[in-house]
Amino acid sequence: MLSNKRKQDLEDLFFLDDTPPDHLDEEELDYWSMLSQQWNQALSQMYQKISRQDNLRDKTL
Numbered sequence: 001m002l003s004n005k006r007k008q009d010l011e012d013l014f015f016l017d018d019t020p021p022d023h024l025d026e027e028e029l030d031y032w033s034m035l036s037q038q039w040n041q042a043l044s045q046m047y048q049k050i051s052r053q054d055n056l057r058d059k060t061l
Contacts, residue, residue, distance in 0.1 A: 010032060020032045
C-alpha cells in the first residue's frame with residue numbers, strides 16, 4: 001500500500017507533467033492511472049458545464 005507521502009509525491013509529479021516517470025512500480029502506476037482518470041472526469045464535467053452555460057446564454061440572446 002502506498003504511503004500518504006508517496007501518494008503526495010506522485011500527485012505533485014502528475015500535476016507537473018502528466019507523463020508517468022519510467023521508474024514507477026505497478027502499484028504506483030495504478031495510482032497514476034487513477035489520478036489521470038479523476039483529472040479527465042473533472043475536465044469533462046467542466047466542459048459540460050461550460051457548454052450548458054453557453055447554450056443557456058445563446059437562448060437568451
